[in-house]
Amino acid sequence: MRYFTNVHDLGNLKDALKEAFEIKSNRFGYQELGKNKTLMMIFFNSSLRTRLSTQKAAMNLGMNVMVLDINQGAWKLETERGVIMDGDKPEHLLEAIPVMGCYCDIIGVRSFAKFENKEDDYQEKILNQFIQYSGRPVFSMEAATRHPLQSFADLITIEEYKTKEKPKVVLTWAPHPRPLPQAVANSFSEWMNATDYEFVITHPKGYELAPEFVGNAKVEYNQKKAFDGADFIYAKNWSAYTDPNYGKVINTDRSWTVDSEKMALTNNAFFMHCLPVRRNMIVSDDVIESSQSIVIPEAANREISAQVVLKRILESL
């Protein structure tokens, strides 16, 4: 595997899950693979889990790791071609990318949607320049439209906790004060649609995700109906996708916050969220602190999803 940007790059999901569970019980068993190999992690946006879990996964595999926060310490980067660079950006992405590629064997990139140009975001303009110009294998640490390391960890977690072969999984929108990317919701939907789970997406009107991510999911505008009989509740905020509201907050209705009254409608569902989470906006304190909340094991599985991906890329070098 040379690139990891979406669910299809992993191939057969059952095989990937088998490999994940094997690694989880033997995470230091492949240190020769990463010996004298360097991972470079490039962040255009903040991170805790991705930053720490991916570094840990690389160290488990015997790799060296370098981390670069583009907006702290590195030169501000011009990303538009043809621009006269007489402003506050001394370096162009088209030099910086191949230079970074000189110093490592594998590159991870985090570059959120900017909401300035929907086409640029949904064509993954930044991530694809790293793929095109770095000369190295590249994986996404959350790009404009997907967060595959998160979604793979989410799938591992559901497989660990499910009590039936085909659980009912509900992705629910919840309110947030800022315009957040659709990436986590898109990606979770893409991965859930690749399983044989019963998958439902619930959100207010106006928050429809792009059709290519909704796929065959059932869309239910009534959150309480969606929660009925659910085995897993996956909460996430996202900003509007459909024009003319792309990247906008069009609803902050706190009746969509996941609370214990709503969780009581479910089949004693587990609560999931990728974190970081805005308590009492997305979810009430008592729900995220309840015995049904699996957000910490979910975050712990980020080390495993990253290690499967890095191991497969190392094996292809």
Ligand SMILES: CCC[C@H](NC(=O)CCC(=O)O)C(=O)O
């Ligand atoms: C893994 C999630 C990363 C990001 N989350 C945020 O940017 C949260 C920022 C905030 O709550 O102000 C998102 O929603 O895509």
Ligand SMILES: NC(=O)OP(=O)(O)O
């Ligand atoms: N879930 C996740 O990717 O967290 P960070 O943004 O903290 O990396």
